[in-house]
Amino acid sequence: MAADTPEQAAAQLNSDANRLADNKLVAKILKASAAAMKFDVRENFDKQAGPDGRPWKRLKFPHIRGGDVPLNDTGRLRASLVSKTKDSVEVFTINSVEIGTTKEGANLMNAGGTVVPVKAKALAIPLTKEALRAGGPRRFPRPLVMLWRKGAKSGVLAEIKKGKQSKESKKLHKAAKLAGKKKGFEKVAAGFKERAKQLDRKRGVTVLQYALVKSVTVPARPFVGFGQRLITTLETISHDAMASAVGAKQPGGVI
Numbered sequence: 001m002a003a004d005t006p007e008q009a010a011a012q013l014n015s016d017a018n019r020l021a022d023n024k025l026v027a028k029i030l031k032a033s034a035a036a037m038k039f040d041v042r043e044n045f046d047k048q049a050g051p052d053g054r055p056w057k058r059l060k061f062p063h064i065r066g067g068d069v070p071l072n073d074t075g076r077l078r079a080s081l082v083s084k085t086k087d088s089v090e091v092f093t094i095n096s097v098e099i100g101t102t103k104e105g106a107n108l109m110n111a112g113g114t115v116v117p118v119k120a121k122a123l124a125i126p127l128t129k130e131a132l133r134a135g136g137p138r139r140f141p142r143p144l145v146m147l148w149r150k151g152a153k154s155g156v157l158a159e160i161k162k163g164k165q166s167k168e169s170k171k172l173h174k175a176a177k178l179a180g181k182k183k184g185f186e187k188v189a190a191g192f193k194e195r196a197k198q199l200d201r202k203r204g205v206t207v208l209q210y211a212l213v214k215s216v217t218v219p220a221r222p223f224v225g226f227g228q229r230l231i232t233t234l235e236t237i238s239h240d241a242m243a244s245a246v247g248a249k250q251p252g253g254v255i
Contacts, residue, residue, distance in 0.1 A: 006226035029238055031092075039082075045072070050220075050221070050223070052228075056219075057221065077103050081099070112220030115216045117215075122155070124136060125211040125213065128208075131210055140159075142159055145160055146212070155212040156211055156212060159206070160207075165200060169200055173193070
């Protein structure tokens with residue numbers, strides 16, 4: 001009878017393993033099971049769905065690298081689970097196998113949860129590729145200005161870039177310089193300079209580098225677990241291995 005739950009599947013696999021005296025055969029089953037588990041994780045990522053077949057929630061806002069596909073901005077999380085990387089976990093014992101990842105944030109992505117700041121007053125979410133590469137506002141290479149209206153639930157860290165100087169501004173700066181050289185024209189020069197500054201400020205560019213929020217809720221997007229697809233595969237691996245072992249010991253190979 002096929003197992004209906006992960007607990008029943010585990011119990012069935014343990015029962016099958018206990019019936020096998022040949023440790024090499026158990027190791028063979030575990031090795032095949034590890035490969036099946038990795039393949040199942042790959043299927044979850046490909047289908048953008050959990051082990052139970054439920055689709056993952058799409059991203060509300062496209063991530064910086066483009067697209068609204070979740071858990072796919074760099075591909076490193078997936079790679080750590082389906083292939084061997086520095087973050088991969090693959091542990092074998094005499095009667096068990098474990099696969100997983102040490103990738104930071106993996107459990108949050110899998111189970112979901114709410115993230116709040118620990119030391120700062122707000123979480124800084126990068127809005128540009130440069131902000132992402134910097135690793136945080138404190139490491140950003142240029143000055144940032146906080147724009148957070150009183151009473152608002154969120155704000156931004158912006159970079160104020162100088163715009164291209166207009167022809168009129170250039171003329172005013174030149175006139176201010178010439179007037180400043182003439183005695184008695186100090187006020188005229190100051191007037192020209194102030195007008196030029198006003199024009200320069202108007203042509204300035206504001207670039208939003210980070211969004212500031214007090215918390216972020218991440219929905220669960222399970223990519224590991226025992227769904228019916230994986231349970232069936234593991235049962236097949238175990239039963240086929242047992243049938244092969246028993247059949248090899250029977251006269252004529254008949255079970």
